Amino acid sequence: MSELTLTVMRLGFLAVLWLFVIVAVQVIRSDLFGTRVTQRGARREAARPQQAARQAAAPPQQRGQQAGGGGRQRRNAPTKLVVTEGTLTGTTVALQGQTITLGRAHDSTIVLDDDYASSRHARIYPDRDGQWIVEDLGSTNGTYLDRSRLTTPTPIPLGAPIRIGKTVIELRK
Amino acid sequence: MSSTTNPSTHHTSTIGAIGAPSRRNTELALLVFAVAIPVFAYANVGLAINNQVPSGLLSYGLGLGLLAGVAHLVVRKFAPYADPLLLPLATLLNGLGLVVIWRLDQSKLLQSIKQAGTAAPRQLLYTAMGIALFIVVLIFLKDHRVLQRYTYISMVGALFLLLLPLVPGLGANIYGAKIWISVAGFSIQPGEFAKIVLAIFFAGYLMVKRDALALASRRFMGLYLPRGRDLGPILVVWFISILILVFETDLGTSLLFFGMFVIMLYVATERTSWIVFGLLMSAAGAVGVASFEPHVKMRVQAWLDPMKEYTLSQAGVGGHSEQSMQALWAFGSGGTLGSGLGQGHSDLIRFAANSDFILATFGEELGLAGIMALLLIYGLIVERGVRTALAARDPFGKLLAIGLSGAFALQVFVVSGGVMGLIPLTGMTMPFVAYGGSSVIANWALVGILIRISDTARRPAPAPASNPDAEMTQVVRP
Numbered sequence: 001m002s003e004l005t006l007t008v009m010r011l012g013f014l015a016v017l018w019l020f021v022i023v024a025v026q027v028i029r030s031d032l033f034g035t036r037v038t039q040r041g042a043r044r045e046a047a048r049p050q051q052a053a054r055q056a057a058a059p060p061q062q063r064g065q066q067a068g069g070g071g072r073q074r075r076n077a078p079t080k081l082v083v084t085e086g087t088l089t090g091t092t093v094a095l096q097g098q099t100i101t102l103g104r105a106h107d108s109t110i111v112l113d114d115d116y117a118s119s120r121h122a123r124i125y126p127d128r129d130g131q132w133i134v135e136d137l138g139s140t141n142g143t144y145l146d147r148s149r150l151t152t153p154t155p156i157p158l159g160a161p162i163r164i165g166k167t168v169i170e171l172r173k
Numbered sequence: 174m175s176s177t178t179n180p181s182t183h184h185t186s187t188i189g190a191i192g193a194p195s196r197r198n199t200e201l202a203l204l205v206f207a208v209a210i211p212v213f214a215y216a217n218v219g220l221a222i223n224n225q226v227p228s229g230l231l232s233y234g235l236g237l238g239l240l241a242g243v244a245h246l247v248v249r250k251f252a253p254y255a256d257p258l259l260l261p262l263a264t265l266l267n268g269l270g271l272v273v274i275w276r277l278d279q280s281k282l283l284q285s286i287k288q289a290g291t292a293a294p295r296q297l298l299y300t301a302m303g304i305a306l307f308i309v310v311l312i313f314l315k316d317h318r319v320l321q322r323y324t325y326i327s328m329v330g331a332l333f334l335l336l337l338p339l340v341p342g343l344g345a346n347i348y349g350a351k352i353w354i355s356v357a358g359f360s361i362q363p364g365e366f367a368k369i370v371l372a373i374f375f376a377g378y379l380m381v382k383r384d385a386l387a388l389a390s391r392r393f394m395g396l397y398l399p400r401g402r403d404l405g406p407i408l409v410v411w412f413i414s415i416l417i418l419v420f421e422t423d424l425g426t427s428l429l430f431f432g433m434f435v436i437m438l439y440v441a442t443e444r445t446s447w448i449v450f451g452l453l454m455s456a457a458g459a460v461g462v463a464s465f466e467p468h469v470k471m472r473v474q475a476w477l478d479p480m481k482e483y484t485l486s487q488a489g490v491g492g493h494s495e496q497s498m499q500a501l502w503a504f505g506s507g508g509t510l511g512s513g514l515g516q517g518h519s520d521l522i523r524f525a526a527n528s529d530f531i532l533a534t535f536g537e538e539l540g541l542a543g544i545m546a547l548l549l550i551y552g553l554i555v556e557r558g559v560r561t562a563l564a565a566r567d568p569f570g571k572l573l574a575i576g577l578s579g580a581f582a583l584q585v586f587v588v589s590g591g592v593m594g595l596i597p598l599t600g601m602t603m604p605f606v607a608y609g610g611s612s613v614i615a616n617w618a619l620v621g622i623l624i625r626i627s628d629t630a631r632r633p634a635p636a637p638a639s640n641p642d643a644e645m646t647q648v649v650r651p
Contacts, residue, residue, distance in 0.1 A: 005220070006217075006220065006221055006513055006516070007513070009217045009220065009221075009513070009514075010217075010510065010511065010512075010513035010514070010516075011510065012213075013210075013213060013214060013217055013514065013539070013543075014510065014511070014539065014540075014542050014543055014546070016210055016213060017210060017539075017543060017546045017547075018542070018546050020203075020206055020207065020210060020265065020546075020550075021546050021549050021550060021553070023203065023206065024203065024258055024261070024262065024550075024553055025553070027196075027199055027203065027257060027258060028258065028553075028556070028557075031196065031257070031258075106567075106568055113443070115388055
């Protein structure tokens, strides 16, 4: 076999090998998966109230989504929960009408890595009107809204700090 | 594919899985590519050595392609959401290994010294057995969490496997290290299988104990010091790995098990102090054993001064491992782009050229560029394992995936580091490429478990049921 053919094959093989690596990396790049949260209604309406008129004319299916909450969406409804202090600082959770549990238990929505948090510490949920409520679940060290310890389920004002152990969270628009 | 939740069922927004990636077609395309590369290499070797396309080209290509195809169909049926890269990457490594083993079979030198010229067909047989085990894992292990039930049985099983080579009459002392057993004419390396079983034990154990290990600690000089009694498990594992080192004289196995435990402990507890302790303890253990155990001591000497060992061995006065130096020369003569497949002289390594030292052949014939690509492929397998661990929803699956991929990474490091002279040489095999039944079969099983975990992790979550709490609870306002 001629020297030239072998050289071409040698370099060609290396090129093919690297091509495989590059293709594999491209597959990884396109391999995104996880949770997609699609905001509907609340944010759009809060951000652009002038669209309300247009939405009235929207197809019934789309209106159905927005009426899903039962009543009308509040103007100042928070759309996300932000952790502002503690090991999870910067974490945000989109508020989608589901209950958010906080605690050290593995199945909590926000798993706190905090010695001062109980395993099922508190939960945050919307009531019928879409107002978000925080409730302490009988935790050892208590849940604080602003400076006061919670004794009953309490509505959360926008931006008010909720303290659980070393973690502080708040609701934002 | 994508499972966006029905828009009309929710309040103001929906959660949906992005792409819910069943990437089976991507996997198939990559798999075809991964089979084509070894076929190309095979033709290349034949042309370089015998001046003709080897006659076995069709049968090897079909054999590898058939095995990969069956594995792919089983993944498609039983793990449809699994990671698309693990199977093609493993297939490519296995195929390249087959080609290089076949290439070394062709060497007249190796044929003349008992290193029989029939290693490649046997390796193909081992590959078939490995893929059979892979399929068995995927079919019968419907949910990896089942393994959690066998935490302590796994511990006993792993210890049994590890100690098996020490049983008189069963264990075989091959070339100084006692890590083989011989059963019915086959020599098996139980350590390869113990790796997987031990990962199951560590994952189950750490999942239960991690809070105690992570939280009950004092802070001292920036490190979390664990309580004395929590040190128990790490001390026990350390002691066992020292025992392996002393009685089986195998640095690699011992390092692999201790390292895997430290990695999993760190991931479970997030305490850097465990890594510090682990490094200190393994350093102390290795230095201690190397100073009095002759076989380990010899390996360390060959690592510190391979040239001296080589000259001694050439002169016929002692000297134990001329191969270390031969391997280094092989890497050196390969240069950047290598000598081309089938055109190197790595058969001069003679002993274990197609098992422990197979990386030297890659280094010589594919050069730095080829070795880099090879190590990157290993790196990608580890990356997919870690990605699986990140995506897994249950702590047991997370720990198991990180343990298995950590063990895989450590093994690659220990072998390639040993062959390249970074650390003392150990008797372990490069996963998938090196000749050896136990290694190939065990690593296919390992990839099978990773694929099972990744299938569970990437399976789109069922649409969240509307939470009764949110609507039922009567809110009492103060």
